[in-house]
Structures are given as structure tokens and as C-alpha cells.
Amino acid sequence: MADSFAPTKQDRFSFGLWTVGNPGADPFGPRVRPRIEPVDIVKNLGKLGAWGVCLHDNDLIPIDATPAQAEQKMRDFETALKDNDMVVSMGTTNLFSHPVFRDGAFTTPDPAVRRYALQKICNGMDMCIGRFKTNLYVMWGGREGTDTDCGKDAVEAFKRYRDALNYVCHYAKDRKYDVRFAIEAKPNEPRADIYLATTGSVLGFIATLDYPEMVGVNPEVGHEVMAGLNFYHVVAQAIEAGKLYHCDLNNQKIGRFDQDLRFASEDIKGAFYLVKLLEEYGYKGPKHFDAHAYRTEDIEGVWDFAYGCMRSYKILQHKAKLFAKDKEIQALVRKDIAIPSPKFSKEGHAKILKEKFDIEKMAEKGYGYEKLDQLVFDLLLGVRGS
Numbered sequence: 001m002a003d004s005f006a007p008t009k010q011d012r013f014s015f016g017l018w019t020v021g022n023p024g025a026d027p028f029g030p031r032v033r034p035r036i037e038p039v040d041i042v043k044n045l046g047k048l049g050a051w052g053v054c055l056h057d058n059d060l061i062p063i064d065a066t067p068a069q070a071e072q073k074m075r076d077f078e079t080a081l082k083d084n085d086m087v088v089s090m091g092t093t094n095l096f097s098h099p100v101f102r103d104g105a106f107t108t109p110d111p112a113v114r115r116y117a118l119q120k121i122c123n124g125m126d127m128c129i130g131r132f133k134t135n136l137y138v139m140w141g142g143r144e145g146t147d148t149d150c151g152k153d154a155v156e157a158f159k160r161y162r163d164a165l166n167y168v169c170h171y172a173k174d175r176k177y178d179v180r181f182a183i184e185a186k187p188n189e190p191r192a193d194i195y196l197a198t199t200g201s202v203l204g205f206i207a208t209l210d211y212p213e214m215v216g217v218n219p220e221v222g223h224e225v226m227a228g229l230n231f232y233h234v235v236a237q238a239i240e241a242g243k244l245y246h247c248d249l250n251n252q253k254i255g256r257f258d259q260d261l262r263f264a265s266e267d268i269k270g271a272f273y274l275v276k277l278l279e280e281y282g283y284k285g286p287k288h289f290d291a292h293a294y295r296t297e298d299i300e301g302v303w304d305f306a307y308g309c310m311r312s313y314k315i316l317q318h319k320a321k322l323f324a325k326d327k328e329i330q331a332l333v334r335k336d337i338a339i340p341s342p343k344f345s346k347e348g349h350a351k352i353l354k355e356k357f358d359i360e361k362m363a364e365k366g367y368g369y370e371k372l373d374q375l376v377f378d379l380l381l382g383v384r385g386s
Ligand code: GCO
Pocket: 092, 093, 138, 139, 140, 184, 186, 220, 248, 258, 290
């Protein structure tokens, strides 16, 4: 039977090479399945209905590759993209795996490491933006942080972070690249504490850059949940600020390490409000799944996982439409939130001062959210609407 929730290219679903390519190693055990080659990832994701792939420089080109080996890898990859009607949806740099980055890339005290990091990111941009034609570049500062604050001045570290972001924006302008950068926050792991721990913190930081308009955010479900935050609120603030350039979709149990679970597999209600938000506010960026198949899986399980991420998104997209056309539900949704609050003027303020408020009366009425929340529950579990 045809799957009415099957993904299509128009959905703009993408996966990192490092996500489906993850062979399942963890700190307690080695890999459990072979590493899937980038060209095979492109081929299989294309068949499943995905639109794009994204990559770190070293997901495609090993850090010690010769120029000739690198050229061959890039050519094979380009052929695979073309043959399978896939695009590079976003590029990024691995500034965390090599031991040289053990105390960060942009925020390490060692100036030579900082210069090497700039060389590496600009080369990565040349490949992903210059050659593969993506117009999005993500920066996740995995090692930008500390395990102890004894050795590194955090105020100076934030200045060095800003220096690096300004450098890459100036470089992109110099190369006339049509690109936007998206900074990805994470509170911890692999460092005990990572700088720019939350998307809210990134939003504040962006305003201090030389070219704030070039830089937005890439919030990830799991990272904000790790920080105990409400991801729907995080994304709403980014949308409202015009800064949601990219979004890392996955799932996470609260109070755990970064689990990168299949999208919507854990918190169905949270995922529903997220999809509803992205759809209703017309998010046009890649719907990127930064998630990993369970370590229990073989390669077949990896493709089940990838298909599941996309299918779940589409089911929740359908539920958001049902929510919008359900009369009983809509009658309970507060529409007056859309009425703007007063702007200050001397005359207006004089009026506000004169207004008589019967606060006891105003406080009497309930908001009806218990009923509404139950209707949403019924809708999500399929006993209401279809
Ligand atoms: C993580 C991060 C990464 C980044 C990726 C893109 O916790 O490992 O989510 O997967 O998204 O490095 O820059």
C-alpha cells in the first residue's frame, strides 16, 4: 500500500553524513555496524525521499588526505548527488575530533590552534559553499568550553569566539559567497560546560558581531532539552527574531546525555508543537535530522530510522492541519494574543492610568486549557479527527 506520509523532495528533508553514517560506537564499546560511504548514503537517502545531505569537511575528506585523494572524493560525491537528485543542504567543519582541538578551536588559549582552525573552516567553506553550492554554514562549538575554569579566562574566550565569527563573515564577503551562518548551541558534552550553552545565549551574542545579519541560529531539540528548556519556546523566539536559519531535529529524554533519538520518538507532544510552529510560520530552511539510529541496529535498521524521522514529521504535519480545522479546538484557542499591547505615548499612558480594572472579576474566568489539552491528546492518538 502506498504510504500517504511518504517524504517528497518538496519536504526538504536532509540528514548529516555523520548521522546515518554513525557506526554506533559509544564511550563503552566499539562500532556495531560498518561505516556507510558518503556516496551510498546519498544513494539510499535519495531513494527514501530525502532532499539533501549535509557534511563536516572530514565526513567526506579524511583530515590526512592528499589533494589528489580529496579531489577524487569530491568528484565521486558530486556524481552521486547529481545521479540521485540530491543537494548539499548545509556545510560545517569538524573542529572537535582531532586532538589539536582538545581545548577548543576558536577559544583555545593557543593562538596557533586558533589560526589553524580559521584555515580549516575557510577551506571547508570553499568546498561546501564554493564547490557544492550550499548557502548555509553551521558552526557548532563542541570543544569550545571547559572542564575546569581554572586555566582559561571566559571573558577573553568570548572575545576570541567573536574574533573567529567576524573573520569567517569577512572571508565569506571577500569571496562573495552567498551564505548565511547558523550557530548551534549545546550546554555540555563533550566538554563539561560549553560556551554559548543555549540558543538564547547565541541570539544575544550575534548582536555583537560585525555582520549580525549574516548569522542566525541552528537550535537542536536534544541540546535545549539537555538544558531543561522548552524547545518550542526556543524556536519561537528564534523565528520571531528572524534568526531561524537551520534546525536540528531529533529527540531526547530529559536529564540524559545527548541521545540524538529518532525525531518524535520520545516526546510526541513536544514534537507536534514544534512541527506546527515550523509549518505555520513558514520555515523554509532544511528540515535536518541530526539524529542517530539506536546502537542495536544493523544497516537496514539505519534506513528504517531515517524513514521514520521523515514519516513522523509528515504525520505531525497532518495533525497540525487537523488542529487548524477542528472547530471545537479552534474555539478554545486564544486568538486575542494577536492583539498588540499599547505602545507608550504620554496621552495613551494617561488613558491607561484612568482605566478602571475590576481585577477580581477579570481573575474569575478560567482559560479552558485542560479541555483543549485533552482534545490535543485525543487528536494526536488518533481517536479524534483523521
Ligand atoms: C552534536 C552536534 C553535532 C552538530 C554538527 C554540525 O551534539 O554532536 O549536534 O551533530 O550538529 O557537528 O555542526
